Amino acid sequence: MSEADPKAKPVLPFDRIGGREPIARMVNRFYDLMDSEPDFAELRAMHAPDLAPMRESLTDFLTAWMGGPRDWFEKRPGACMMSAHRGLNGMNMEVARQWVVAMHQAAKETIPHDPDFVDSMISAFASMSKGMAANAGRSDNH
Ligand code: HEM
Numbered sequence: 001m002s003e004a005d006p007k008a009k010p011v012l013p014f015d016r017i018g019g020r021e022p023i024a025r026m027v028n029r030f031y032d033l034m035d036s037e038p039d040f041a042e043l044r045a046m047h048a049p050d051l052a053p054m055r056e057s058l059t060d061f062l063t064a065w066m067g068g069p070r071d072w073f074e075k076r077p078g079a080c081m082m083s084a085h086r087g088l089n090g091m092n093m094e095v096a097r098q099w100v101v102a103m104h105q106a107a108k109e110t111i112p113h114d115p116d117f118v119d120s121m122i123s124a125f126a127s128m129s130k131g132m133a134a135n136a137g138r139s140d141n142h
Pocket residue numbers: 043046047048054057058061081085088091095096097099125128129130132133
């Protein structure tokens with residue numbers, strides 16, 4: 001049968017990407033690019049000198065976001081990624097663009113066998129990043 005079974009359980013993004021390891025590879029490449037490419041200098045400057053805690057945190061966040069173990073959220077009860085970001089110094093559309101371009105490059109390099117997955121993941125990140133930059137500086141809770 002060539003048609004997908006409509007009753008089949010959808011595959012979690014976490015399983016489709018292959019678990020935590022490939023997520024960690026993509027995240028590490030993202031921070032390596034951010035740390036070395038002049039195009040991402042403004043984005044790099046917003047981050048602490050030591051990127052090691054971010055490598056860990058973004059890997060854990062994306063693991064949970066893709067349907068894997070939820071340790072990131074369990075360690076941070078009530079954490080909201082969107083509100084945490086809009087209060088960051090220097091948040092604007094240009095750094096949001098840099099974030100998405102760097103992550104797109106990292107994803108294409110580390111997940112070359114699944115371009116459809118990369119496209120849908122990056123379009124979700126683009127919406128999130130745009131929302132973070134559009135609401136920069138707002139202090140309400142929405
Ligand atoms: C609009 C573009 C973005 C910018 C400019 C940005 C910038 C930052 C900065 C400066 C930090 C703090 C870094 C530090 O303390 O060294 C941070 C933390 C973080 N960001 Fe972003 N970010 C962006 C988009 C995103 C997106 C789309 C995601 C998720 C898909 C994300 C996930 C995270 C996570 C998980 C943390 C760590 C939070 C923690 O450990 O408590 N960021 N971001």
